[in-house]
Amino acid sequence: MTSELPEMRASDADRERIAERLRDAVAEGRLDMAEFEERLDLAYKARTHGELVPLVRDLPAAATPVESGDPAWPARIGRPATSKGAFAFWSGFGRRGKWSVARNFTAAVLQGGGDIDLRDADFEDREIVIRCFAVMGGIQVVVPPELHVEVTGLGFMGGFDDRGAGEGTPGSPRVRITGFALMGGVDVRRKERKAARKQLRK
Known part of the structure; x- marks a missing residue:
């Protein structure tokens, strides 16, 4: 997502990917519940990639999806x-x-x-x-x-x-x-x- 232009409109899939990273971060103890809730609310309200990127900038990059996550439709x-x-x-x-x-x-x-x-x-x-x-x-x-x-x-x-x-x-x-x-x-x-x-x- 970091390669996208900041003003590019974010999709629902983009917002959900950020939300998943935030859920992982709170489960791992990287975020407390207050930080998680604040960032999650901002993620679902975000309209552009530029609004989403700062929410996970201080978190580890997401791993490359495993094969089962991208099925052969x-x-x-x-x-x-x-x-x-x-x-x-x-x-x-x-x-x-x-x-x-x-x-x-x-x-x-x-x-x-x-x-x-x-x-x-x-x-x-x-x-x-x-x-x-x-x-x-x-x-x-x-x-x-x-x-x-x-x-x-x-x-x-x-x-x-x-x-x-x-x-x-x-x-x-x-x-x-x-x-x-x-x-x-x-x-x-x-x-x-x-x-x-x-x-x-x-």
Whole structure:
């Protein structure tokens, strides 16, 4: 990131990479909690690379991502779907680890919660649509840094967080997340895979 022009606009993936380095730093004792919270808030508010770089200037450089953190997407696209939807009523659901998401996936919660983790998932198609409906409940969607993500959902007396939206890397699938939240919330976040995070801590 240091090679980028300071005035270059930062992407959501850029902000999340800085956030991950800050999380690693507080876990290693390089930052106290007050410093971490202050820098994390600035990272998510940053609009340019010039605003992001100072936040990690006094921290060790991030390690080169391991192979598992940059998957060969062609081998993971076109797989038969193992799940086309999920529903929770006064309970919860989870789609995590190795699974295959349908090109059209619908998730709904009523006074419950749900987790959709795409970091290790296969995809039925190169472009997928995830429809999320949360009523007095919440749904969290976790995507890896390299995915192309569009968020177009609406919230009424609730929230539809689009911090995970943004362009990814060439060759990665495109995910469109839409839907509706009523007195509830849908949260879309970018996170590194667990294997990549462990490698960065070594």
